[in-house]
Amino acid sequence: MKPRHKKLALIAVVVAALGVAVVLVLNAFNSNLVFFFSPTQVANGEAPTNRAFRIGGLVEEGSIKREADGLTTRFVVTDTAKTIPVTYTGILPDLFKEGKGVVAEGRLGPDGLFAATQVLAKHDENYMPPEAASAIEQAQKAQKTVVE
Amino acid sequence: MIPELGHFALIIALLLALIQAALPLYGAQRGNLTLMAVARPAAQGQFVFVALAFGCLAYSFLTNDFSVENVARNSFSQLPEIYRFTATWGSHEGSMLLWVLILAFWSTAVSVFSRHLPEDMAARVLGIMGLISIGFLAFLLTTSNPFERLLPAAMDGNDMNPLLQDWGMIIHPPMLYMGYVGFAVAFAFAIAALLSGKMDVAWARWSRPWTTVAWAFLTLGIMLGSWWAYRELGWGGWWFWDPTENASFMPWLAGTALIHSLAVTEKRGAFKAWTVLLALIAFSLSLLGTFLVRSGVLSSVHAFATDPARGAFILGFLAVVIGGSLALYAWRAPKMITGSGFTWFSRESLLLANNVILVAALGAVLLGTLYPLFMDAMGLGKISVGPPYFNAVFVPLMAPALFLMGIGPLARWKEASLPDMVVRMKWALGVALATGLLLPLTLDGFKPWASLGFFLAAWIALAVLTAFVDRLRHGQGSLGQKLATLPRGFWGMQLAHFGMAVGVAGIAVVANYATERDVRMDVGSYAELAGYTFTFRGTTEHDGPNYRAARGTVEVGKNGKTISTLHPEKRVYNASGMAMTEAAVRPVAFTDIYVAMGEQLDDRGAWTVRLFYKPFINWLWLGAAFMVVGGFLAASEKRYRIALRRSDVSKNLAAQGA
Numbered sequence: 001m002k003p004r005h006k007k008l009a010l011i012a013v014v015v016a017a018l019g020v021a022v023v024l025v026l027n028a029f030n031s032n033l034v035f036f037f038s039p040t041q042v043a044n045g046e047a048p049t050n051r052a053f054r055i056g057g058l059v060e061e062g063s064i065k066r067e068a069d070g071l072t073t074r075f076v077v078t079d080t081a082k083t084i085p086v087t088y089t090g091i092l093p094d095l096f097k098e099g100k101g102v103v104a105e106g107r108l109g110p111d112g113l114f115a116a117t118q119v120l121a122k123h124d125e126n127y128m129p130p131e132a133a134s135a136i137e138q139a140q141k142a143q144k145t146v147v148e
Numbered sequence: 149m150i151p152e153l154g155h156f157a158l159i160i161a162l163l164l165a166l167i168q169a170a171l172p173l174y175g176a177q178r179g180n181l182t183l184m185a186v187a188r189p190a191a192q193g194q195f196v197f198v199a200l201a202f203g204c205l206a207y208s209f210l211t212n213d214f215s216v217e218n219v220a221r222n223s224f225s226q227l228p229e230i231y232r233f234t235a236t237w238g239s240h241e242g243s244m245l246l247w248v249l250i251l252a253f254w255s256t257a258v259s260v261f262s263r264h265l266p267e268d269m270a271a272r273v274l275g276i277m278g279l280i281s282i283g284f285l286a287f288l289l290t291t292s293n294p295f296e297r298l299l300p301a302a303m304d305g306n307d308m309n310p311l312l313q314d315w316g317m318i319i320h321p322p323m324l325y326m327g328y329v330g331f332a333v334a335f336a337f338a339i340a341a342l343l344s345g346k347m348d349v350a351w352a353r354w355s356r357p358w359t360t361v362a363w364a365f366l367t368l369g370i371m372l373g374s375w376w377a378y379r380e381l382g383w384g385g386w387w388f389w390d391p392t393e394n395a396s397f398m399p400w401l402a403g404t405a406l407i408h409s410l411a412v413t414e415k416r417g418a419f420k421a422w423t424v425l426l427a428l429i430a431f432s433l434s435l436l437g438t439f440l441v442r443s444g445v446l447s448s449v450h451a452f453a454t455d456p457a458r459g460a461f462i463l464g465f466l467a468v469v470i471g472g473s474l475a476l477y478a479w480r481a482p483k484m485i486t487g488s489g490f491t492w493f494s495r496e497s498l499l500l501a502n503n504v505i506l507v508a509a510l511g512a513v514l515l516g517t518l519y520p521l522f523m524d525a526m527g528l529g530k531i532s533v534g535p536p537y538f539n540a541v542f543v544p545l546m547a548p549a550l551f552l553m554g555i556g557p558l559a560r561w562k563e564a565s566l567p568d569m570v571v572r573m574k575w576a577l578g579v580a581l582a583t584g585l586l587l588p589l590t591l592d593g594f595k596p597w598a599s600l601g602f603f604l605a606a607w608i609a610l611a612v613l614t615a616f617v618d619r620l621r622h623g624q625g626s627l628g629q630k631l632a633t634l635p636r637g638f639w640g641m642q643l644a645h646f647g648m649a650v651g652v653a654g655i656a657v658v659a660n661y662a663t664e665r666d667v668r669m670d671v672g673s674y675a676e677l678a679g680y681t682f683t684f685r686g687t688t689e690h691d692g693p694n695y696r697a698a699r700g701t702v703e704v705g706k707n708g709k710t711i712s713t714l715h716p717e718k719r720v721y722n723a724s725g726m727a728m729t730e731a732a733v734r735p736v737a738f739t740d741i742y743v744a745m746g747e748q749l750d751d752r753g754a755w756t757v758r759l760f761y762k763p764f765i766n767w768l769w770l771g772a773a774f775m776v777v778g779g780f781l782a783a784s785e786k787r788y789r790i791a792l793r794r795s796d797v798s799k800n801l802a803a804q805g806a
Contacts, residue, residue, distance in 0.1 A: 010492065014504055021508035025541050029515060032537035036530035054532060070668035070749045070756055090666045091746035091758050094382075094727040131530050
C-alpha cells in the first residue's frame with residue numbers, strides 16, 4: 001500500500017469505530033431515557049404502562065401511611081389538581097415530608113398504583129424539585145383557565 | 149471596612165489582569181521585549197491582590213460578619229471554625245473567587261517556572277491566562293460580587309448546607325479547581341502556539357508537565373468528591389452519573405486523552421493538530437463544568453433565566469472562549485506540519501485508539517448530561533438520563549480501552565511487531581484469563597461482569613510487571629541501581645496504570661458483590677448481612693456544635709464475636725431545621741461495613757436502618773491515589789526542566805525521524 005492509502009485505511013478504521021460507538025450510544029440513550037409526567041398527565045392516561053417514568057408534585061398532607069413491616073410506605077402525590085397513590089419499600093430520603101416536593105421513579109400498575117423504585121427529595125429545605133414545581137404550576141394554570 | 153477592602157483588591161486585580169493580557173500579547177506580536185517583560189510581575193501582582201480579596205472574604209466568614217450577604221446566606225454563628233473558613237467557597241460567589249485565586253496561583257507558577265521558555269512564548273502564555281482572568285474577574289465584579297453588603301445586617305446566618313459540613317468537602321473543591329484551572333495552562337500553551345505559528349516538539353515538551361499535574365489534581369478532586377458522596381449521602385453509592393459528577397468527569401476524559409496524545413506529539417512530532425484541539429476541548433469542558441455546577445442551571449434551567457445578567461455573561465463568555473479558540477484553530481491548524489509516519493500496529497496507533505475511545509466516551513457523557521437541559525430549555529418536556537444509560541455505554545467502550553492499556557506501553561514507537569507482542573504477552577494473557585475465570589468462584593458466585601473486570605485488572609497489572617521486567621533484564625548493576633535509574637516518567641506511567649488496575653478490580657468486586665438491606669430494628673434486635681450480625685442497642689440524644697442528633701449504637705459481630713461498635717446519627721441542624729443522615733462506616737480489611745439510620749418508627753425506640761456490605765470499595769480510592777502519585781511523579785521528570793533550544797529539538801527530531 002502507498003502511504004496515502006495507508007492513511008485512508010487508518011481514517012476509515014477510525015470512522016468505522018466511531019460509527020459503531022455512535023450507534024451503541026444512541027441505542028442505549030433511546031432505551032434508557034426516563035420521561036416525566038405530572039399527576040394530571042397520568043390521570044389523563046398520557047403516561048406509559050409498559051416502561052418506567054418519573055412523577056412529581058407535593059406529598060399530600062395526611063397521606064403518608066406506613067405498613068406493619070415499617071419499611072413499606074404509601075403516600076399520595078398531588079399537583080393540586082390530580083393525585084396519584086404511590087407505594088415504596090425502603091428508607092425514604094431525609095427531606096421526604098408531607099406538604100413538600102417529591103419526585104419518584106417507577107411503574108404504573110393496572111390498578112393505578114404507582115410502584116416507586118426510587119424516591120428523590122433533594123437536600124435543601126426550601127428546594128422544590130424542578131419537575132415537581134413545574135407540575136404544580138401547569139396544574140394551577142389549567143385550573144385557572146377552567147375557572148375563567 | 150474589610151469587605152470593601154476585598155472588593156477594592158478585586159478591582160485592582162482586574163486592572164492588573166488587563167495589563168497582563170494586553171501588553172505582553174502586543175509585545176510578543178511586535179517582538180518588543182520590554183512589553184513582554186511586563187507579563188511576569190503583572191501575573192504575580194494579580195495573585196497578591198486576588199489572595200488579599202480572598203483573605204478578606206475568609207476574614208468576614210471567620211468573624212461572622214453577617215452584614216455581608218454572602219456570609220449571612222452561607223454561614224452561621226454556631227458553625228465550627230473550620231467550616232466557617234470552608235464556607236468561603238461554599239457559595240456561588242465564593243467558589244468563583246476561589247477559581248480566580250487558583251488561576252492567579254497557576255499564572256504565578258508559570259511566571260516562576262518559565263525561565264527556560266523563549267520570552268515570546270512565556271509572554272503569550274501569561275497573556276492568555278490574563279485574558280481568562282479578565283473574564284472571571286469581570287463576572288465576579290459585575291454579577292456575583294462576593295462582598296455585597298446586606299442592609300440591615302442579619303442577626304445570624306442561614307447556615308452552610310449540612311451536607312457540605314464534612315472534611316471531604318473541605319479539600320474537594322480546591323483540588324477539583326486546581327485540576328480545572330490547571331487545564332487553563334495547557335489551553336494557554338495551545339493558544340500561544342497557534343498565535344506564534346511555532347507548533348514544534350518543544351511546545352509539547354513545555355506543556356506536558358503542566359497538563360499532567362493538572363490531570364493529577366483533577367483525579368484527586370474527583371476521587372475526593374466520590375469519597376464524600378459515598379460517606380455523606382447515606383446511600384452507599386460512590387458514583388451516581390449525576391450531572392454535577394459528569395461535569396467534572398468530562399474534562400477528566402478529555403485531559404486523559406490529552407496527556408496521552410501529548411506523549412505522541414513530544415516523542416514523535418505526530419498528532420500535533422489533534423493535541424492542540426484536545427487542549428482547547430479540555431479547558432472548554434472545565435469552564436462548562438464550573439458553570440454547570442455553579443450557575444444553578446442544573447437544579448433548574450429556569451433558575452438560570454431568573455438572573456439573566458449572570459446567564460447571559462456565562463453564555464457569552466463560553467461562546468467567546470470556545471468559539472474564539474476554535475476559530476483560531478481552524479485558521480492556524482492546517483499550517484501545522486505532521487511528524488513522522490507510523491504503521492497500523494505501533495505505540496502511536498495504540499494511543500490513537502485510546503484517544504478515539506476516550507473521546508467517544510466523552511461524547512456519550514456530554515450527550516447524557518446536556519440533552520435533558522436542552523430539552524427542558526426548549527420546552528420539549530422533562531426527561532432524565534440515569535445510570536443505566538451511562539453503564540450501558542461505558543462498559544463496552546472502556547473494556548477495549550483497558551485491554552489496549554496493557555499493550556500500549558509495551559509497543560514500540562513507529563512500528564511494533566505483533567508476533568513479538570504475542571510471544572511477550574501470552575503468559576500474561578493466560579494468567580489474566582485464569583484470574584478472570586477462577587477468582588469470581590472464590591467469591592459469592594460467578595458473575596460475568598466481575599469476571600471481565602478481574603481479567604482486565606490482572607491484564608493491566610501483569611503488563612506493568614512485564615514492562616519492569618523488560619527494563620530490568622538488560623544493563624548492569626544491582627536491581628536497586630537499575631530501578632533507581634529508570635526515568636520518573638516511566639515510574640509515573642506504570643504507577644498510574646497500576647492504579648487503574650487496582651481501581652478496576654475494586655469496581656468489579658463492589659459493583660457485583662456488594663449487598664445491602666433496609667431493616668426495621670427494635671432495641672436489642674439483630675439483623676444479618678453477608679455473614680455479619682448487626683445488633684441495635686437503641687439511640688441516645690447527642691448535641692453537636694450546631695445540630696442535635698439521635699445517635700444509634702449498632703454492634704457488628706462476626707462468628708459470635710463483636711468486632712466493632714458503630715454510631716450512625718440522624719441529625720437535625722439548628723439554623724435550617726434540616727434533617728441529615730450521618731452514616732457510620734468501618735473498614736474491615738478491604739471491606740466497608742456501613743450503617744445509616746432511617747426513621748424512628750415508634751415510642752419504644754424502633755428505627756429503620758440501612759445496612760451495607762461494601763467489599764473492596766477502598767481499592768477505588770487506593771487506585772485513584774496511585775494514579776495521582778503517578779501523575780506527579782511523571783511531571784517531575786528532569787528532562788522537562790532542562791532548557792531546550794528550538795534548534796536542538798529540531799535536530800533531535802530529525803535524528804529520530806531518520
